Amino acid sequence: MTTKVYDAENPVVFLRDRTRWHWAEALPWIVAVAIFFLQPITLNLGVQILITIIFALSLDLILGYGGVVTLGHAAYFGAGAYVTGMLSAHLGWNEPISGLLAGATVAGAFGFATGWILLRYHGLALLMLTLALGIMMAELANVTEVWTGGFDGLSGIVIDPIFGIFENDLWRRNYYWYSLIATFFVFLACRRIVNSAFGRSLVGIRENTERMRAIGSPVHLRLVTIYTISAFMAGIAGALFAQVNAYVTLDVLSFARSGTILIVLVLGGTGRLYGAFVGALVYILVEDELAKEYPAYWELGLGFVLVLTALFFRQGLLGALESFVRFCKRLKA
Amino acid sequence: MPDPLLQLENVSAGYGETIVLENLNLTLSEGQCVSIIGRNGVGKSSLLATIMGHANLRDGSIRFESKDLTRVAAYKRCRMGIGYVPQEREVFPSLTVQENIDVARQSGDWSVEQVFDLFPNLAARRSNRGNQLSGGEQQMLAIARALVGNPKLLLMDEPSEGLAPVIVEELGEIITRLRDEFNLAILLVEQHVKFALAFAETTIVMDRGMIVYNGDSKALRDENTLNQYVGVVA
Numbered sequence: 400m401t402t403k404v405y406d407a408e409n410p411v412v413f414l415r416d417r418t419r420w421h422w423a424e425a426l427p428w429i430v431a432v433a434i435f436f437l438q439p440i441t442l443n444l445g446v447q448i449l450i451t452i453i454f455a456l457s458l459d460l461i462l463g464y465g466g467v468v469t470l471g472h473a474a475y476f477g478a479g480a481y482v483t484g485m486l487s488a489h490l491g492w493n494e495p496i497s498g499l500l501a502g503a504t505v506a507g508a509f510g511f512a513t514g515w516i517l518l519r520y521h522g523l524a525l526l527m528l529t530l531a532l533g534i535m536m537a538e539l540a541n542v543t544e545v546w547t548g549g550f551d552g553l554s555g556i557v558i559d560p561i562f563g564i565f566e567n568d569l570w571r572r573n574y575y576w577y578s579l580i581a582t583f584f585v586f587l588a589c590r591r592i593v594n595s596a597f598g599r600s601l602v603g604i605r606e607n608t609e610r611m612r613a614i615g616s617p618v619h620l621r622l623v624t625i626y627t628i629s630a631f632m633a634g635i636a637g638a639l640f641a642q643v644n645a646y647v648t649l650d651v652l653s654f655a656r657s658g659t660i661l662i663v664l665v666l667g668g669t670g671r672l673y674g675a676f677v678g679a680l681v682y683i684l685v686e687d688e689l690a691k692e693y694p695a696y697w698e699l700g701l702g703f704v705l706v707l708t709a710l711f712f713r714q715g716l717l718g719a720l721e722s723f724v725r726f727c728k729r730l731k732a
Numbered sequence: 733m734p735d736p737l738l739q740l741e742n743v744s745a746g747y748g749e750t751i752v753l754e755n756l757n758l759t760l761s762e763g764q765c766v767s768i769i770g771r772n773g774v775g776k777s778s779l780l781a782t783i784m785g786h787a788n789l790r791d792g793s794i795r796f797e798s799k800d801l802t803r804v805a806a807y808k809r810c811r812m813g814i815g816y817v818p819q820e821r822e823v824f825p826s827l828t829v830q831e832n833i834d835v836a837r838q839s840g841d842w843s844v845e846q847v848f849d850l851f852p853n854l855a856a857r858r859s860n861r862g863n864q865l866s867g868g869e870q871q872m873l874a875i876a877r878a879l880v881g882n883p884k885l886l887l888m889d890e891p892s893e894g895l896a897p898v899i900v901e902e903l904g905e906i907i908t909r910l911r912d913e914f915n916l917a918i919l920l921v922e923q924h925v926k927f928a929l930a931f932a933e934t935t936i937v938m939d940r941g942m943i944v945y946n947g948d949s950k951a952l953r954d955e956n957t958l959n960q961y962v963g964v965v966a
Contacts, residue, residue, distance in 0.1 A: 596835065599831045599834060599835050600835040602824065603824045603835045607824060609786065609806075610822045610824070611807075612785075612805070612806040612807045612810075613784055613786070613806055613807075613810060613816045613818070614816075614835065614836035614878070615807050615808075615810035615811045615836065615881050616807055616835065616836075618807065
């Protein structure tokens, strides 16, 4: 094995070197573009996958890098969805990009306010508090029926064509690109964050919080910062969801949604970013296929897949792939 | 007479309900080095943990550069100029050597290259992860990480623990260089009594959470005197 020695004194050079793009990173984007032209899956399903990727990426920032385990991340997804939906349904704010950013900004602000309190706790207490947050948000949406539509859902969302040209057509041709571009920007931001000194300090916090404090790192402030960014991104996913479906129900705030996104990320592999891609793709495709083949028992089949993953691929599917590649390299050497 | 760098007055501290340190008084001037020795479990590491804010201060006061540290968070103590090298090293296993250092950097005199000059082994392993380093290299990284925080006071908790004699010797030379060349105040907790006594002019002996000797290291070089305070000669 050769050891790479860096001459540069400047750590920025070192960080730049480690953030250099690898050719394999182009693959998911090539596949995503190819899907549009070849359409092996419907674009409607493609949009769902892309929204799930954004949501899973947002969770990966706090769970995979910051080590914050949450059962209430749907609160921010739902905040983004409801704010974008209500702006359109009640105030006639139908412009899609500004609507999306407004939903994400409110979700981010909500993330900051809640994160400031929640992140003072950890372990079981944090788990319970995040769970309670999700339940409270769902109940709040239920009782403020005048604004949210309550149990019946929020209807009347009308989204203008993007740039006044690209409508939300039935086949989702335009919204597939819209979602893909949003996913790309969210991914770029995540990649930039996790490879920065700030991102490395999050890994340090995940691995040893006390040690990070002892070397002068303001742990709470850093966690709140990444939590806010994560909530903003979850808000983007939620806002996209509202715009694509033109309908928002209490389901966007449900515990099931928080649990599902956790499963998606664990399935793909946490702390890797691309784990979100693999997890979302596999989960939604398996769910879709099983639901078609076994309409009554599909959840049982999905549970079986997850049990197998938990037993044999503890680092997620991407982690298993990485281990396999390392094994092959060792054999070759 | 200038204000002391660190001053502990009647400090009692512990973890939860348990009191580990009782009525401790200690003063350290700028650039002064002090060794702390004593048997296992007498509170040496707890003393460093209390200064760092990791143990609960129950009574008394801790002042650093005349500022009261009682309500100062651990990360702020580090930023004020207290560096801490823990007993377990605790390098971040999935971060590289360079990243381990980067996450601890504060503005000040110590540059990354200066640290790598002091630890050439680390320079050659910049891109290796923390969990790929040997025990000695991890210890060097723990010291390097504390130094880039630009401390005025360095708290070192048994840096030689669990290391091979040849590595201990190398580490001893580096710690001595820190003492001689960088005007750093060092509080060194060390089980190797001979090294501890040779390292600092002043030595503190602790027993059952209290300071039982605080004075000239030379006096402890006499085996009988040392036995009287420590009980075991290493």
